[in-house]
Amino acid sequence: MKALLQRVTTARVEVSGSTVGQIDKGLLILLGITPSDTPQLAAKLAERVANYRLFSDAEDKMNLSLLDCQGAALVVSQFTLAADTNSGRRPSFSSAAAPDLAEPLYLAFVAALQRLGVPVATGVFGADMQVSLTNDGPVTFLLDTEKK
Template sequence: MRALIQRVKSAEVSVAGEKISSIKSGLLIFLGIKTDDSEKDVDYLVKKIVNCRIFDDSNGVMNESLIDQEKELLVVSQFTLYAETKKGNRPSYQLAAKGDIAEPLYQKFITKVKEMNIPVQTGEFGADMAVSLINDGPVTILIES
């Protein structure tokens, strides 16, 4: 499982021109799920992301987490995080889990974050989404389980 996390001042997701979710300051997470991922991967990533110290403390040092600063999350499924580009010019997505495997794990990820009392907004699984964001920093980190 891969999570590309971006620290944002704001972010929103639209489907068919209609805004379906938005956050103010927090993290935008693009979540990619691989064919052999499991709930163990979900547990690892949730713990890692919510405790990752990438927000500035009072001294301007990245030393505080999402939990410390009570920020929001916006989670967007993105199978293209598992694109293989070594051969040719057309990416292969063979490592990316199909919807019947990926969607339940995506939903478990969201549920586990909500159980930690963290405000969560989401994209629409499998939809063609427009994602808008204002980077903060910018700070972009790739975390893998």
Template sequence: MRALIQRVSEASVTVDGEVVGETGPGLLVLICAMQGDGEAEADRLAAKISKLRIFKDDGGKMNRSVLDSGGGALVVSQFTLAADTRRGNRPGFSTAAAPAEGERLYEYFAARLAGLGVKTATGQFGADMQVRLLNDGPVTVWIDTEDA
């Protein structure tokens, strides 16, 4: 699985003019299931993200996790994280999981993150979403379970 994590002051997802998910201070997690991914990758990724120390401590150093800081997470599916740009100018997405499996793993990941104690909201899988965020820092981290 791949995730692009952004530390945010706030973030929200709107579908058809209606806010379907939002968080205050915490994380925006853009996530993509890749072919061959399963629950083990989602479990590892959720555990890693819940403990990732990218929030400031009292000394201003990034020493606190989203759990330590009491923040939340907005999890948004984004198959475009599977983009292959090696040939031509149009990205290919053939390495992304099939839609049904991608949705299953997206929902599993969000539930797992919530199960670890992170207040979790989600977007709407497969929808045309408008994502608003206010970056904090900015701090942006890329994680691919193939490399982690």
């Protein structure tokens, strides 16, 4: 499972011209899921995301987490994060989880963030979405549950 975190001052996702999810200060989280991912990994990644220190404190150091700054999360499914890009000129998506496996894990990640006290907005799983954001910093990190 991969989570691309983007620190934002605002973010929104639209489907067919209608806003389906929107946040102000917080994280836009693009979530990529592989066939080997589990609900336990989703919960562990959610805990890491909620407590990952990437917001600035009074001394302008990245010492505050999403929970510390009372930010929100906009979680968007992003199967292309699971693509194999190691060779050729076209990505392979064989390493991405099938929708029937990925959607419950996406929902488990969202629910885990909510249980931790993070306000969560979402996109629509599997939909063609347009995502808009104002990246704050810019600050972007990729968290990956795969063992290296």
